[in-house]
Amino acid sequence: MEAPHCKFETVLEILVGKWKPVVLFHLFSNGTMRFSELQKAIPDITKKMLTQQLRELEYHDIVHRKIYHQIPPKVEYSITEHGKGMSTVLQAMNDWGMSHLTHLNELYGEERSVESFEGRLDEVIKG
Amino acid sequence: MEAPHCKFETVLEILVGKWKPVVLFHLFSNGTMRFSELQKAIPDITKKMLTQQLRELEYHDIVHRKIYHQIPPKVEYSITEHGKGMSTVLQAMNDWGMSHLTHLNELYGEERSVESFEGRLDEVIKG
DNA sequence: AAACCTAGTATACAAAAAGATACCTATATG
DNA sequence: CATATAGGTATCTTTTTGTATACTAGGTTT
Numbered sequence: 001m002e003a004p005h006c007k008f009e010t011v012l013e014i015l016v017g018k019w020k021p022v023v024l025f026h027l028f029s030n031g032t033m034r035f036s037e038l039q040k041a042i043p044d045i046t047k048k049m050l051t052q053q054l055r056e057l058e059y060h061d062i063v064h065r066k067i068y069h070q071i072p073p074k075v076e077y078s079i080t081e082h083g084k085g086m087s088t089v090l091q092a093m094n095d096w097g098m099s100h101l102t103h104l105n106e107l108y109g110e111e112r113s114v115e116s117f118e119g120r121l122d123e124v125i126k127g
Numbered sequence: 128m129e130a131p132h133c134k135f136e137t138v139l140e141i142l143v144g145k146w147k148p149v150v151l152f153h154l155f156s157n158g159t160m161r162f163s164e165l166q167k168a169i170p171d172i173t174k175k176m177l178t179q180q181l182r183e184l185e186y187h188d189i190v191h192r193k194i195y196h197q198i199p200p201k202v203e204y205s206i207t208e209h210g211k212g213m214s215t216v217l218q219a220m221n222d223w224g225m226s227h228l229t230h231l232n233e234l235y236g237e238e239r240s241v242e243s244f245e246g247r248l249d250e251v252i253k254g
Numbered sequence: 255a256a257a258c259c260t261a262g263t264a265t266a267c268a269a270a271a272a273g274a275t276a277c278c279t280a281t282a283t284g
Numbered sequence: 285c286a287t288a289t290a291g292g293t294a295t296c297t298t299t300t301t302g303t304a305t306a307c308t309a310g311g312t313t314t
Binding site for chain 1: 288289290291292293294
């Protein structure tokens with residue numbers, strides 16, 4: 001990952017990647033999840049991608065990784081306190097994003113999908 | 128560009144790409160800029176990339192493209208009214224991004240560059 | 255008439271991100 | 285003693301992004 005050039009690019013750095021938003025969504029929703037639970041929740045993600053995204057989020061101290069030293073292994077992921085502070089930004093992005101989708105629909109018609117993975121990130125990050 | 132899966136991904140869709148943030152920064156700062164002025168402001172960008180980013184921003188109705196039918200050609204770019212509505216989100220991202228950088232510095236030391244292209248997007252989008 | 259200007263497009267190529275698949279660890283279970 | 289288990293890594297291929305370079309249009313300047 002490169003150093004950010006402007007402050008809001010830091011946020012982008014955290015969020016970009018095909019799977020980061022979904023992963024965050026599930027962790028914000030469920031609080032604590034095991035690696036395998038995340039895999040089940042996001043069926044199309046490969047282990048490699050899931051690991052990668054989680055490690056990047058961990059680097060940014062958005063996600064905490066708790067290892068249980070047992071066999072078979074058990075690892076739990078959760079949003080850190082610092083990570084929870086992101087919810088305001090996510091909320092702002094979500095709100096404007098919604099109105100932007102409406103705007104796009106006005107401009108181009110209803111072709112765009114507005115469906116989300118269960119579609120309730122807004123509710124989730126508020127709580 | 129794919130359809131977004133969650134609302135805040137719409138915002139990401141607008142912002143991702145190596146050059147989108149810089150382009151937006153300059154347009155928010157300068158109000159109206161010609162293609163060539165943008166090129167000068169962002170020396171490393173190629174015409175192809177600049178065109179591409181601008182077209183994507185135009186599609187999202189963030190940037191307006193005004194063509195003067197003269198030769199040699201003249202085309203001016205500016206932020207649309209709809210685009211200006213994004214400034215709140217950018218501001219939120221910027222603010223949290225700044226505090227996040229501080230947090231990262233506390234965690235990992237001062238290795239990370241906090242420099243931005245002139246570093247004043249926050250001032251610019253407030254105005 | 256040749257060269258120059260601006261705002262591009264076209265084509266080929268390199269680099270980065272993502273995907274597919276196989277493999278590893280060490281214990282518990284059948 | 286073979287197999288399953290959970291959470292990964294390693295390696296290779298494909299796809300997506302971004303870069304480099306050349307070319308175009310058509311009026312203006314030299």
